[in-house]
Structure formats: structure tokens, C-alpha cells
Amino acid sequence: MAAMTMLDYINQEQEALTKILNDYDFSSDHKLAKMNTVTILATGSSYNACLSAKLAFERIADVTIVIEEPYNFNHYGRLISGTDTIIGVSQSGKSASTIDAMKKFSDRNIQQLVLTSDLESPIAQVVDQVLDLNMGIETVGFVTKGFSATLLQLMLLAIKVGISKNLIDEQRLSELTQELQEAISQIETVINKSNAFFEQQENLLKLGGRFVALGYGPNWGTAKEFETKFTETVRRPSQGFELESYMHGPYLEADWAHTLFFIETPSVNQSRSQALAEYMDSYVGKVLKITTDKSADKDVLGLDVTLSECFSPLLLIIPFQLLAYRTATAKGIDLSKRIFDDFDSVLKSKI
Incomplete structure (x- = not known):
């Protein structure tokens, strides 16, 4: 097996x-x-x-x-x-x-x-x-x-x-x-939409030099899990920020090598996220969005779901899990091959 x-x-x-x-x-x-x-x-x-x-x-x-x-x-x-x-x-x-x-x-x-x-x-x-x-x-x-x-x-x-x-x-x-x-019940549909989105953005993601995700409210956690997954699998510099905290210094490193993911769901903070995305678009290589809203924009993965902000991370994390796996695979990284195999035994991070 x-x-x-x-x-x-x-x-x-x-x-x-x-x-x-x-x-x-x-x-x-x-x-x-x-x-x-x-x-x-x-x-x-x-x-x-x-x-x-x-x-x-x-x-x-x-x-x-x-x-x-x-x-x-x-x-x-x-x-x-x-x-x-x-x-x-x-x-x-x-x-x-x-x-x-x-x-x-x-x-x-x-x-x-x-x-x-x-x-x-x-x-x-x-x-x-x-x-x-x-x-x-x-x-x-x-x-x-x-x-x-x-x-x-x-x-x-x-x-x-x-x-x-x-x-x-x-x-x-x-x-x-x-x-x-x-x-x-929407997870399978979200996976299918995420696969289609990856195929549109494959070259960008495969060659990307620096990945950043920005989220607000509960999707600050989604951004941090993006950071964890992309770091573990894609193995390129990746970081997740709370929306407002990114605006207090981290934006100063932005350049053409950056791909920015904006994570959005209907909220009092959505317009602020949209304003930042519009501003950063001319300073970075690419701005992408993953949102619970509907969208026909090729750079926006619109899940088209009705879901309270509190529960939205359940669906908004799925695209990042899929994108992490498929980007790593496209880069030729064999995720079944263990690296740093003696890490836990030497550093005692796990029993």
C-alpha cells in the first residue's frame, strides 16, 4: 500500500x-x-x-x-x-x-x-x-x-x-x-477551485522568491498557517501577517520578488485590505486574493460562499494547503523524502 x-x-x-x-x-x-x-x-x-x-x-x-x-x-x-x-x-x-x-x-x-x-x-x-x-x-x-x-x-x-x-x-x-x-459540505468544491487557481498561477508560484499572506480577524490565524505550510513545503521565504501589523513596517521590504496573498471575508476591515492591496500592486511582483466572495478576476480565488467571519478559516485555509502542496510538487520537491531526519532526536522537540 x-x-x-x-x-x-x-x-x-x-x-x-x-x-x-x-x-x-x-x-x-x-x-x-x-x-x-x-x-x-x-x-x-x-x-x-x-x-x-x-x-x-x-x-x-x-x-x-x-x-x-x-x-x-x-x-x-x-x-x-x-x-x-x-x-x-x-x-x-x-x-x-x-x-x-x-x-x-x-x-x-x-x-x-x-x-x-x-x-x-x-x-x-x-x-x-x-x-x-x-x-x-x-x-x-x-x-x-x-x-x-x-x-x-x-x-x-x-x-x-x-x-x-x-x-x-x-x-x-x-x-x-x-x-x-x-x-x-463546500470543501470539495473549494479544493476544485483551488486546483484551477493554481493552474492559472503555476509559473508565478513555482518561481516565486518571497511569499507573504495578510489576514485580519480570525484569518490572521489563516495567514500564520500559510506561513507554516509554505515554509515547510515550498521552502522559500514565507510569512503571514495580521493586516494592520504589516502596515507598520514590514511593507518596507516589498519588491518585485514578492507575491502577496490577501485573505478577505466580509468585515469592517475588508475595505482596508482592499485599499492596501491596490496600493501594493505597483510595488510587488504580484497581488493575489483568496476571498469568500464571488469573483471573475483571474488573480482572485473567489470561493463564493456565505459564511460568518468567525467560521471562515475553515474554508479559507483549504486553498493554502492545496497551493503549498502543488507549488512544492511543481518545484520538484519530494515531500515524501524526510529532511533533517535527526532533528527531533537531537533537539528533543518531541518525545
Whole structure:
């Protein structure tokens, strides 16, 4: 049997997320009703998924969330006053820094949850409550299905917390789950549109020297996951910025070698994104857009979907996953061939 590829996992996302939503237990939990001030510990794609889900989680569950990089937090950080819950996120369950940080607070009267795809992993042994990502084990290091599963699980956990706090009644639950169901049902169509978009832009992406993605709101997380995926696979300088932060200095490096991706969804910030895109167009090699809106422009991937801004990262991340894989493949990079094979064993980044 052939080894699974990154593309295989991208193509499994619609089925996997449908299963996660259908299997989810939305029953009230008195422990979750106490959740008000939350610290989430995550790194890499898990961190990006948490950043993408933060807006939905805070609005739906009426909580305050701080997301921390676990290694830095473990050595230099401190919990904000009133923290009642710590959530550790590690798809593999082997992130040494996340495990160490969770252990640090095991003797405190703080609710500890872990979200992982491996219920027998080391991180599952250090907390009382383990939440299954319910998507199986992803064997490819450049996670795609796992990112989307983490994102959806955090959104569903937010709904469950909202129910537990009596903030969500049956009608509201039905509205939220229907919106998620409709979004998930569009994933295959988004993949097809992304493939067509890549084929139009293949030469540009294959030869690109520097890639930058700009997003706002929850799609700051989408931009950061773009950065992670393109860095891991395309292996050219790639960076994701929050829209406004790019306008406070990073734009000064822009030149003809840059390809800028603007990530847009209807919002009070969309006009600002459009104004920046128009301004930067004459200073960079290419400006591309990925949006939930409809578009006939060849440089705009218009998904043509109706989706709240809170949930939009579920679909807006798919094109970047696909573009990362196809750009790397077009450049002749064999993603099945491991590089830096001794990295984890030497640096002890994973158990």
C-alpha cells in the first residue's frame, strides 16, 4: 500500500470534518460551565489553529482566551489572574514543551484539558480530561487534516461551553451546527477551485522568491498557517501577517520578488485590505486574493460562499494547503523524502 501524502489528507478533510460534527456530544457539562478565563498552550500548526478559532470561541462561549507558546511560557510566562482553565493542544501528543507546561500546573486548582489525536500519547497521561480530535493519526508531518480538525474541534468545544453556561438554546445550536455543516459540505468544491487557481498561477508560484499572506480577524490565524505550510513545503521565504501589523513596517521590504496573498471575508476591515492591496500592486511582483466572495478576476480565488467571519478559516485555509502542496510538487520537491531526519532526536522537540 502506497504511503499517504499531504494531498491525500487534504482530500479527506470533508469526510473527516463531517464525521467530527456528526459525532460531537453537545450535552451540558457542569465543569465547562465554570470556564471564563482560558490559557491555551500550543505551538506550530496547533497554535495557528487556536489563533484561527479564538474569535469564535470567545464570542460563542463568552470567555477570554490567551494563547501562549508553551516553551517560552514554561520558562518565562505566568498565568493571568483568574485563569480557571488551561487547554493544551498537540495533534501528535508528543510536543515536549506543551507536555512540560501542562505538568507545571498539574497541582493547581485549574481545569486542564488536552486536545490530541492520540489518546495514548505522552500528553494524554498528564491531564485528567483528554479530548479526541477524532480524525485518526496523520502520518505526514505537514499537517492539513489535523489543522482543520483542531480548528473545528475548538469551535465545537466553544459551542459546548456556551450550552453549559446556558448561553445557547436548541434553536441557536441548530443554527450554528447547520452553518458548520454547510461550510464543510463546500470543501470539495473549494479544493476544485483551488486546483484551477493554481493552474492559472503555476509559473508565478513555482518561481516565486518571497511569499507573504495578510489576514485580519480570525484569518490572521489563516495567514500564520500559510506561513507554516509554505515554509515547510515550498521552502522559500514565507510569512503571514495580521493586516494592520504589516502596515507598520514590514511593507518596507516589498519588491518585485514578492507575491502577496490577501485573505478577505466580509468585515469592517475588508475595505482596508482592499485599499492596501491596490496600493501594493505597483510595488510587488504580484497581488493575489483568496476571498469568500464571488469573483471573475483571474488573480482572485473567489470561493463564493456565505459564511460568518468567525467560521471562515475553515474554508479559507483549504486553498493554502492545496497551493503549498502543488507549488512544492511543481518545484520538484519530494515531500515524501524526510529532511533533517535527526532533528527531533537531537533537539528533543518531541518525545
